[in-house]
Amino acid sequence: xxxxxxxGGGSVQVGDxxxxxxxxxxxxxxxxxxGWFRQAPGKEREFVGxxxxxxxxxxxxxxxxxxxxxxxxxxxxxxLQMNNLEPDDRAVYVCARFRDSFFAGVPASTKQYDLxxxxxxxxxxx
Numbered sequence: 001x002x003x004x005x006x007x008g009g010g011s012v013q014v015g016d017x018x019x020x021x022x023x024x025x026x027x028x029x030x031x032x033x034x035g036w037f038r039q040a041p042g043k044e045r046e047f048v049g050x051x052x053x054x055x056x057x058x059x060x061x062x063x064x065x066x067x068x069x070x071x072x073x074x075x076x077x078x079x080l081q082m083n084n085l086e087p088d089d090r091a092v093y094v095c096a097r098f099r100d101s102f103f104a105g106v107p108a109s110t111k112q113y114d115l116x117x118x119x120x121x122x123x124x125x126x
Contacts (some may be wrong), residue, residue, distance in 0.1 A: 002026035004034075004117030006095045011123045016085050020120060022078040022095030029076040033098035033107050036069065036080045038091035039119075047108045048093070051078065058106040063089075085124045092119035 008020040024034065035050030049059035049069040057069045068081040078095055096113035107113070 002097065002115050004095045004097060004115060006093055006117050006120040009093060009120030009122045011125065012085055014086060014124055014126045016124075017081070017083045018085065018122060020080040020082065020093055020122075022080075022117060024076045024078065024095075024097070024117075027097065028101075029071070030073050031101040033103055034071070034078045035096055035098065035107070035113060036078070036093060037096060037110060037113075038089075038093045038122075040088075040091040043091075045094070045110050047110060048080065050098075050106050050108065052106045053102055056106055058108065060108070082122070085122075087124050087126055090122060090124045092121050094119040 003025045006022045031053050033050050033052045036048040037045050038048050039045040047060050051057040051069050066084045070079045095117050097115040098107050099114040
């Protein structure tokens with residue numbers, strides 16, 4: 001079974017840092033793009049960032065310069081390093097796998113990901 005499990009969320013203060021992890025199993029980690037998404041209360045799920053099968057990555061404009069995506073291909077774990085957190089970063093963060101292997105480019109649309117894990121909650125207090 002394909003599994004993705006996000007963890008590492010918590011309650012932090014404005015300006016703090018937090019690193020989220022997404023443990024994956026059941027598929028070849030280096031053959032698929034894996035991404036981070038978040039959903040705040042009352043809002044739609046939005047793309048945060050993703051890393052492609054070949055290591056190319058991208059982040060949303062709203063987090064660019066503050067969030068960094070990386071992966072450990074020996075452990076099949078995706079990371080999201082979040083720095084300088086803001087109140088608007090408060091959300092449930094979820095990781096997901098892209099539907100196709102060896103996709104050219106870094107997919108950023110929620111609809112293009114078909115396998116989703118459980119989320120982890122991040123709260124940011126001022």
